[in-house]
Amino acid sequence: MLSARWVRVSVAVVLVSLCGGVVFAQTYPTKPIRMVMPFPPGGPTDVVGRLVAQKLSEQIGQSVVADSRPGASGNVGLEIASKAPADGYTIVLSSPVIALSPLLYGKLNYDPWKDLAPIALVGAIRNVLVVHPSVPANNLKELIAIARKQPGSLSYGSGGIGTTTHLAPELFKSLEKLDILHVPYKGSGLALIGLASGQVDMEVVAASVALSQVQSKRVRAIAVLSPERLADYPGVATTKEQGYANFEISVWYGMLAPAGTPRDIINRLNAELVKAVHAPDMKARYAQAGVEPLSSTPDEFGRFIQSEAARFGKVIKEAGIKGE
Numbered sequence: 001m002l003s004a005r006w007v008r009v010s011v012a013v014v015l016v017s018l019c020g021g022v023v024f025a026q027t028y029p030t031k032p033i034r035m036v037m038p039f040p041p042g043g044p045t046d047v048v049g050r051l052v053a054q055k056l057s058e059q060i061g062q063s064v065v066a067d068s069r070p071g072a073s074g075n076v077g078l079e080i081a082s083k084a085p086a087d088g089y090t091i092v093l094s095s096p097v098i099a100l101s102p103l104l105y106g107k108l109n110y111d112p113w114k115d116l117a118p119i120a121l122v123g124a125i126r127n128v129l130v131v132h133p134s135v136p137a138n139n140l141k142e143l144i145a146i147a148r149k150q151p152g153s154l155s156y157g158s159g160g161i162g163t164t165t166h167l168a169p170e171l172f173k174s175l176e177k178l179d180i181l182h183v184p185y186k187g188s189g190l191a192l193i194g195l196a197s198g199q200v201d202m203e204v205v206a207a208s209v210a211l212s213q214v215q216s217k218r219v220r221a222i223a224v225l226s227p228e229r230l231a232d233y234p235g236v237a238t239t240k241e242q243g244y245a246n247f248e249i250s251v252w253y254g255m256l257a258p259a260g261t262p263r264d265i266i267n268r269l270n271a272e273l274v275k276a277v278h279a280p281d282m283k284a285r286y287a288q289a290g291v292e293p294l295s296s297t298p299d300e301f302g303r304f305i306q307s308e309a310a311r312f313g314k315v316i317k318e319a320g321i322k323g324e
Helices: 004-027 044-060 072-082 097-104 140-149 164-176 188-196 207-215 263-277 280-288 298-319
Strands: 033-037 064-068 090-094 116-131 155-158 181-184 202-206 220-224 250-258
Touching: 033 044, 033 072, 044 064, 044 090, 044 116, 044 250, 044 263, 044 280, 072 090, 072 097, 072 116, 072 250, 090 116, 097 298, 116 164, 116 188, 116 207, 116 263, 116 298, 140 220, 155 164, 155 188, 164 181, 164 202, 164 298, 181 188, 188 202, 188 207, 202 207, 207 220, 250 263, 250 298, 263 280, 263 298
Parallel strands: 033 064, 033 090, 155 181, 155 202
Antiparallel strands: 090 250, 116 202, 116 220, 116 250
8 A cells, every 4th residue: 555655755746847837927027038030131021020029028027039040931931940958938820831831841950840849820911812904804703704615724923932922823823723824923012013013913912911902903812812802992802702712821820939938937938929919009019010910829739730731732732832
């Protein structure tokens, strides 16, 4: 039989461990937190990250320092974060690259599924499908009819191989079995200029980026790829409203930490991020940047990453798309 003394000692050890975890969660953080930014300064990911870092710093009483580490379509920054100590003092902001890179690249120097732990979704930039005024389509149904009647006659511009502006039209082509030519540009902004000048017929692009061209009637918006209509495009129906629910695609952003980061720290960061992105002043800052606040639990974010990978995996394989 177990001695009474052994039982008392065992219980004491368990209680000390539990109390230690509670104290750790209550005192964290005790020093600045590094937020790795995987894309160049000035881009949308960088803007979102710096807004979140500023608000998070205000809430937790410690500096959250943005550390720009661009390269390899975001994978350099994600790799750096994945190899950092799992102590809660390194986090990384990711775009859909966390879900898409394993599908686009034959080899990565980190494993997105095993080396990083999801914390929370923090926002999304909604997309819109725009066409050149010469294209006689005012909705998706009419656009599909044109593409089917004249296979290969339409073209779309993108910001480059493997970007959302590339994969979104490819998903649309796959869903509807369409033949539309891809014309890659060095950035979605250049693709939009190409569209406005008539070099290509359509583009999926950030709604905020396309707005001035739509308002000047250089391009025409025929669908928003978001769950609900957008305030800047009140007369443009969503893809779901038009009968194409699977064509709902946004550029989303989420925070992750090195795998092995204590769960109580993950939960603390999650709570702070949810609070941050839904704060009234943060919503206003987000709106100016064309970003919609999003939030989730760590597990919901993990499942979301997997669902995005599954959704685009088939398209990437069918089209033979390889990352550059």
